Amino acid sequence: MxxxxxxxxxxxxxxxxxxxxxxxxxxxxxxxxxxxxxMPYNNKSVCGHCGRATPYSVEYCDYCKDKQTYIDMARSVYEYEYPLSLLVRRLKYGGERYLAEEFAESMQACYFKSIGYADCIVFVPMTDGRKRDRGYNQSEELAKALSKLICVPVIGDVLVKTRETESQVGLERRERLKNVKGSISIRNRALIKNKRLLIVDDVMTTGATLEVIAEKLKDAGASEVVAITVASVTSKKWTDASREDEISEKSDKEEQKN
Ligand SMILES: [Zn+2]
Ligand SMILES: [Zn+2]
Structure with missing residues (x-):
């Protein structure tokens, strides 16, 4: 130099x-x-299970209570509010890949504080077509950046997204789960047998995608599945957040056309 x-x-x-x-x-x-x-740090009271912000600390929030779940624990660094929401959209739709490394730094602290340990990291898969359009998979970018900081390996060839899911907006939880379920498959089961896996993603909205992935990983032999996301949406705001997401994606596609 x-x-x-x-x-x-x-x-x-x-x-x-x-x-x-x-x-x-x-x-x-x-x-x-x-x-x-x-910045909307999610560092006050949270649900002990899903990690969403709650008015006071609870073991299971209203959303998690009485629900069957395959995720053993989830945590998020921020609430999905401005200006964090703006940064996430820039990472997802604006090509600002470097943000993954910045987010990973704050996820590192959250991981050590609340998750503790994991044997391997997996990320939410994207179809090849979508990845080509976007240039990268933001979950994969986050997973790789976090992996370097916490020294836990990423195993990228386990989860495969085989087809695009239709819009999740306006769908009930059960429909969302069904929608996602058929679109993800598992390979190389031996890699995850009896492992404690950490799923990394950008935002947990309803958590439907993470639940489906966790179920598949456990069916395939994983002993525990925990999740960390940059942000989570509190249940009252789901509809707005997913609509906002859909609008961003549309405008991103229109921008690419021009
Ligand atoms: Zn909860
Ligand atoms: Zn500033």
């Missing part, structure tokens, strides 16, 4: 622009102090 560039790296931190407001960040961090102050 040229001396000039080396000096530049030492004296000017790499992220001078805030990932949220795009203004200059003087804190040396990728999110400026002003934006950092309004």
């Amino acid at each position: 040229e001396l000039k560039n080396l000096l530049k790296q030492i004296f000017y931190p790499k992220n001078l622009t805030c990932s949220v407001c795009r203004r200059e960040s003087f804190s040396g961090k990728s999110i400026c102090e002003g934006c950092h102050a309004i």
